[in-house]
Amino acid sequence: xxxxxxxxxxxxxxxxxxxxxxxxxxxxxxxxxxxxxxxxxxxxxxxxxxxxxxxxxxxxxxxxxxxxxxxxxxxxxxxxxxxxxxxxxxxxxxxxxxxxxxxxxxxxxxxxxxxxxxxxxxxxxxxxxxxxxxxxxxxxxxxxxxxxxxxxxxxxxxxxxxxxxxxxxxxxxxxxxxxxxxxxxxxxxxxxxxxxxxxxxxxxxxxxxxxxxxxxxxxxxxxxxxxxxxxxxxxxxxxxxxxxxxxxxxxxxxxxxxxxxxxxxxxxxxxxxxxxxxxxxxxxxxxxxxxxxxxxxxxxxxxxxxxxxxxxxxxxxxxxxxxxxxxxxxxxxxxxxxxxxxxxxxxxxxxxxxxxxxxxxxxxxxxxxxxxxxxxxxxxxxxxxxxxxxxxxxxxxxxxxxxxxxxxxxxxxxxxxxxxxxxxxxxxxxxxxxxxxxxxxxxxxxxxxxxxxxxxxxxxxxxxxxxxxxxxxxxxxxxxxxxxxxxxxxxxxxxxxxxxxxxxxxxxxxxxxxxxxxxxxxxxxxxxxxxxxxxxxxxxxxxxxxxxxxxxxxxxxxxxxxxxxxxxxxxxxxxxxxxxxxxxxxxxxxx
Amino acid sequence: xxxxxxxxxxxxxxxxxxxxxxxxxxxxxxxxxxxxxxxxxxxxxxxxxxxxxxxxxxxxxxxxxxxxxxxxxxxxxxxxxxxxxxxxxxxxxx
Numbered sequence: 001x002x003x004x005x006x007x008x009x010x011x012x013x014x015x016x017x018x019x020x021x022x023x024x025x026x027x028x029x030x031x032x033x034x035x036x037x038x039x040x041x042x043x044x045x046x047x048x049x050x051x052x053x054x055x056x057x058x059x060x061x062x063x064x065x066x067x068x069x070x071x072x073x074x075x076x077x078x079x080x081x082x083x084x085x086x087x088x089x090x091x092x093x094x095x096x097x098x099x100x101x102x103x104x105x106x107x108x109x110x111x112x113x114x115x116x117x118x119x120x121x122x123x124x125x126x127x128x129x130x131x132x133x134x135x136x137x138x139x140x141x142x143x144x145x146x147x148x149x150x151x152x153x154x155x156x157x158x159x160x161x162x163x164x165x166x167x168x169x170x171x172x173x174x175x176x177x178x179x180x181x182x183x184x185x186x187x188x189x190x191x192x193x194x195x196x197x198x199x200x201x202x203x204x205x206x207x208x209x210x211x212x213x214x215x216x217x218x219x220x221x222x223x224x225x226x227x228x229x230x231x232x233x234x235x236x237x238x239x240x241x242x243x244x245x246x247x248x249x250x251x252x253x254x255x256x257x258x259x260x261x262x263x264x265x266x267x268x269x270x271x272x273x274x275x276x277x278x279x280x281x282x283x284x285x286x287x288x289x290x291x292x293x294x295x296x297x298x299x300x301x302x303x304x305x306x307x308x309x310x311x312x313x314x315x316x317x318x319x320x321x322x323x324x325x326x327x328x329x330x331x332x333x334x335x336x337x338x339x340x341x342x343x344x345x346x347x348x349x350x351x352x353x354x355x356x357x358x359x360x361x362x363x364x365x366x367x368x369x370x371x372x373x374x375x376x377x378x379x380x381x382x383x384x385x386x387x388x389x390x391x392x393x394x395x396x397x398x399x400x401x402x403x404x405x406x407x408x409x410x411x412x413x414x415x416x417x418x419x420x421x422x423x424x425x426x427x428x429x430x431x432x433x434x435x436x437x438x439x440x441x442x443x444x445x446x447x448x449x450x451x452x453x454x455x456x457x458x459x460x461x462x463x464x465x466x467x468x469x470x471x472x473x474x475x476x477x478x479x480x481x482x483x484x485x486x487x488x489x490x491x492x493x494x495x496x497x498x499x500x501x502x503x504x505x506x507x508x509x510x511x512x513x514x515x516x517x518x519x520x521x522x523x524x525x526x527x528x529x530x531x532x533x534x535x536x537x538x539x540x541x542x543x544x545x546x547x548x549x550x551x552x553x554x555x556x557x558x559x560x561x562x563x564x565x566x567x568x569x570x571x572x573x574x575x576x577x578x579x580x581x582x583x584x585x586x587x588x589x590x591x
Numbered sequence: 592x593x594x595x596x597x598x599x600x601x602x603x604x605x606x607x608x609x610x611x612x613x614x615x616x617x618x619x620x621x622x623x624x625x626x627x628x629x630x631x632x633x634x635x636x637x638x639x640x641x642x643x644x645x646x647x648x649x650x651x652x653x654x655x656x657x658x659x660x661x662x663x664x665x666x667x668x669x670x671x672x673x674x675x676x677x678x679x680x681x682x683x684x685x
Binding site: 066071074077078081082084085088089090093207210211212213218219220221222223225237241246249250253254275276277280281283284287288291294295298577580581582583584 | 606609610613617620621624628629632633634636644645646647648651652654655656658659660662663665666667669670673674677681682683684685
């Protein structure tokens, strides 16, 4: 069967499955729409959370980041998993006990302040909208590469499917489609990885193969260090391990962790389980399902990098590279997309690929008659090209296409639900019309969901130039504003309304201004006052890592302002007491 | 302990004890969490340089895999320990 037909078949079948689930899991009440009636099994919720959390960035980009970032890219691995420890220990059980529907609702009630609730709504919407743009563009790219339709058509089909199950089913529909999407994406991710690990190390488990021996006999990582340093690149296992970057790596990892724990679309998933004890277990199960991919990703990264070097230098890195005319088919396929480029700078018809920015390697390159690296590889293609690099059959390629789409769609749906909940529950019911009926609110939730999808689709079609920069913003906001507010709300009875609002605003503004100072005001190029590098930055901290400092400022300001102003009222102390004790979570369900 | 909850001061004291026990478990868990990731994975990596694992050092393993396994163990330990604590203090969900 032709590759195109296979792709169409796999993607079509998975989409039909998602729509089938949407029709089966329609939501009839606001409790079903916002929290799936709190009837989701903890393991099921763990799986849905894994799909909710693992976006196009985890599925497509992360292995590429690791392949080219080596040790320095470990921040992503630790940061995007370590947040679940914070979620399980510090937030999820208590917020489940609180028993309401949205994150801003907790902040508004605990700090008895509509202002605090609105600050949280703004942070939630900015963080979620910036995040959803990336998912929508990912859907468009996957469609155009695998189904040969234009970006626009692909994006519209994807948006149509999300519309079906998110508007009809709300949290209930999203939960069960996310379970299906998790199964699709994890199969798609692991199958090529298993084959590549077998080819390179003989070990069927990629995570073990990474620390095992290469078929040549020497350890895989030692060989990788050797071949990349032969070409002037930094050694893979020590890349970016210098003292100044170590401080930044620590702060960046910490920002990703508290950002992960503070992202509303992840937190609301824990509102769907029946009990407080289920919320604790469920966080563990979520990390089990996430770890299946995250333990494989570093192996995929290292093996892809090694495969790439071996493809270009089939006779070893001290010999001549491959002739351009003799390049394998997968390089030809990806050249068409423009994501992989060859430019014969010295006109010898061979593909020289090395680090032409290394001063120490420049002499060797000149001696060999090389005049610049001739291959540019977009790091996002590694996972998608993996099955082709390993010569796997066509159905594996089709499966990877379906997996990439599943990762993007499941995260998009979770984000859209968080946005629509903030609009219909916090803005409309909480501020504009508190008397709205249950039916009216459900309709409002559906309409806000539909509007959110239209806006996200529009932004996906016309991504603002700064889209790639905004991931730092989403994590920075969640880390500096939402996470500290939630944690103080649970662990302190003393933080009052004034302290919380002052703390959130201080953390938010500090983080925002610091990011703008380095990436340009509103991300407009050229308006930045400092270069976005470690050595050039204002505090010696890169803007991507600043969320952790913003969080510390939030905690400090909230503490001092609260202590300088009046104590919290007794009913708030009682609220905190009740959130800390699991007993009675069932009663709180009657909203 | 559940039958004592009729007495409100005793119940309040039990809740206080429950919360203190919870905080101790959280603090110990978070110390392990930080040592496995920021410690062994990043800042203390030079100390582990002598221990080699599959062509590199133990610090690299912690940064790319070990920390994730420690996180997993911590969450399941916490869930198990807290569910037990809930019952000990009679604050579990019926």
